[in-house]
Amino acid sequence: MTADTLAPAPPPLPLTPPGVYAPQWDTGLLARALYREDIGSATEVLDLGTGSGALAVQAARLGARVTAVDISWPAVLTARVNALLTRQRVRVRRGDLIKAVAGRSYDLVVCNPPYVPSPSARLPRSGRARAWDAGRDGRAFLDRICAAAPALVRPAGALLIVHSGLCGIRATLEHLAHAGLRAAVTDRSLVPYGPVLRSRQRWLVREGLVDGKESREELVVIRAAHA
Numbered sequence: 001m002t003a004d005t006l007a008p009a010p011p012p013l014p015l016t017p018p019g020v021y022a023p024q025w026d027t028g029l030l031a032r033a034l035y036r037e038d039i040g041s042a043t044e045v046l047d048l049g050t051g052s053g054a055l056a057v058q059a060a061r062l063g064a065r066v067t068a069v070d071i072s073w074p075a076v077l078t079a080r081v082n083a084l085l086t087r088q089r090v091r092v093r094r095g096d097l098i099k100a101v102a103g104r105s106y107d108l109v110v111c112n113p114p115y116v117p118s119p120s121a122r123l124p125r126s127g128r129a130r131a132w133d134a135g136r137d138g139r140a141f142l143d144r145i146c147a148a149a150p151a152l153v154r155p156a157g158a159l160l161i162v163h164s165g166l167c168g169i170r171a172t173l174e175h176l177a178h179a180g181l182r183a184a185v186t187d188r189s190l191v192p193y194g195p196v197l198r199s200r201q202r203w204l205v206r207e208g209l210v211d212g213k214e215s216r217e218e219l220v221v222i223r224a225a226h227a
Helices: 025-035 054-061 073-085 097-101 142-152 169-178 195-199 201-206
Strands: 044-048 065-070 090-094 106-111 153-164 181-192 216-226
Touching: 025 054, 025 106, 025 153, 025 181, 025 216, 044 054, 044 097, 054 065, 054 073, 054 090, 054 106, 065 073, 065 097, 073 090, 090 097, 097 142, 106 142, 142 153, 142 169, 153 169, 153 181, 169 181, 169 216, 195 201
Parallel strands: 044 065, 044 106, 065 090, 106 153
Antiparallel strands: 153 216, 181 216
């Protein structure tokens, strides 16, 4: 069953400085999926690409033992400060996705990765665009996460990942299935184009990713677990 409504408002945070990805529609949609999981004091949660730490803080509020990872030092510091200000215990590490937690596995992995298709195939190494640019097809990070998921998620655990329909919902489902996981869309929502997509709309039309008439983007949450 798919929850198909307007995406909920993202969870509020005390601090989101310029240059760190602020909670948006995708954050709210993933937070709603997070609330449906059976989370308790023994649940170990990994938040991949934590940004401001919004999802990590929400998981900690539900009682989980939380590790958060981001490659950006400003994001790492922001997530640490937000955890302190909300009085939640979150371990925040800097690293490139799973490299920061090599050899570890978790009961629940939540991920809001960069997923916006970009005119440039080169991934930014600094600046705000690092939080959303994901190569020309938008899958630079999604494919890595799908490949790593079977080892990252414990046998009874799950992966929750949010991304845009522009970068291929079916591709994510197929990659996860190929990796041996059972995957399905659990939440979807249409949200207005933000500044980034509006600025790239002509390029997106030329690439055949949008038809030029649409002004809303489909967001989905995909849940994957071991088959």
